[in-house]
Amino acid sequence: MGKLRIRYSENEFEAEGDEKFIELHMKRFYEKIEGSSTQHSTTKSDELEDAPPKIPEGKIPTPAEFYKAKGKTDGLSQILVFGKYLELYRMISEFTKLDINGIAKEVKLSKDIHSQYFTNAVKQGLLRSHGQGKYSLTLSAEKILSALPPMP
DSSP, X not given: OEEEEEEXXXXXXXXXXXXXXXXXXXXXHHHHHHSSOOOSOOOBHHHHHHSOOOOOSSOOXXXXXXXXXXXXXXXXXHHHHHHHHHHHHSOOSSEEHHHHHHHHHHHTOSXXXXXXXHHHHHHTTSEEEXXXXXXXXXXXXXXXXXXXXXXX
């Protein structure tokens, strides 16, 4: 049994099962998003763990610089911005409330982000809950984040 996760532009595909099942659905995924064959690079989940982290080029911003550049201060936006920071600069795609509140402390926010914001984010489809207190950003969250100002 295998596991495969692909990000192609703003589209995402994830499958788990035997290789024939994964290949069939991967082919349908590529046909759907671009109407062509499956001549694209993919990464199996085993290879993801071995791949070196990819950090965006240039100076790595501090969490405070990244947060201030986005210009959003409500609790829900803070979770999304901090989650994106963890994904981009700390190579953590699945994070916990402690991870997010750790970044909040680095930014020197006056208090932790309340648990209700995490619940609301899941209900609104902005966070995906992976059980055991782990979350990740969804494509809806990525869309909201892409509308925020980029880093200068």
